[in-house]
Amino acid sequence: GAVVSQHPSWVICKSGTSVKIECRSLDFQATTMFWYRQFPKQSLMLMATSNEGSKATYEQGVEKDKFLINHASLTLSTLTVTSAHPEDSSFYICSAGGAEAFFGQGTRLTVV
C-alpha cells in the first residue's frame, strides 16, 4: 500500500506557542490530503481537507485561523496549530490516497 509519513510523532509545547506538523506522501502524489483529530477514547473527527495549490476546506466548528493548513506541493501538507492552548492537546493524524486511504503515524500534541 501507499506510504504516508507524519512528523513529529509527539510534541510538547508551551501555551501560546505554535506547532507545525508535516504530512508527506512518500511514494505517490496527493492533490488532496485530510487532517483528523482524535481525543482520548473517542473516534477520529475530520478537521479539514487540504488541497494542493488552493485553500483548505475546514469542517464546521474548526477555527481556520488557529489550524493553518498549507499544501504547497503534491507530496507535503502541513498543519500549524497557532497560539496553542491546553485544550488543543490531542492526537492529530493525516491521510491521503486514491480509492483506498492511508494514514500517517499521527502526532500526539501536549500543550502545557
Next chain:
Amino acid sequence: GIQVEQSPPDLILQEGANSTLRCNFSDSVNNLQWFHQNPWGQLINLFYIPSGTKQNGRLSATTVATERYSLLYISSSQTTDSGVYFCAVSQAGTALIFGKGTTLSVSS
C-alpha cells in the same frame, strides 16, 4: 452527512474465540475500510472493501452495499488482536467518516 454505527462498542474475549464486528452506514458509499488502531495510535489498514468478501489470514470482511452494512470476522483471536477497530466510509472524492469503533480485549 453519512452516519456510521459500529457494534458492539466493547467486546471481551478469551484467546481462541471468534468474533463478529458490525458496521452500519446510512447512505450509499464508494469506499469502506476497516482499521485496527494500535496502542500508539497508528491506524493499520485491514480491508478496503466497498463490496464483496475478502480474507486475510484469521481476518475476513464482508460488505453488503445494497443493505448498507459490513462485517469484520476475527477467528481464533489472539491477545495481539486487542485494540480498537474502526469502520470508515466515504463517497467519491470525500474524506472518510469514522464510526465510534469497537474496543476489543482478548485475554489469555
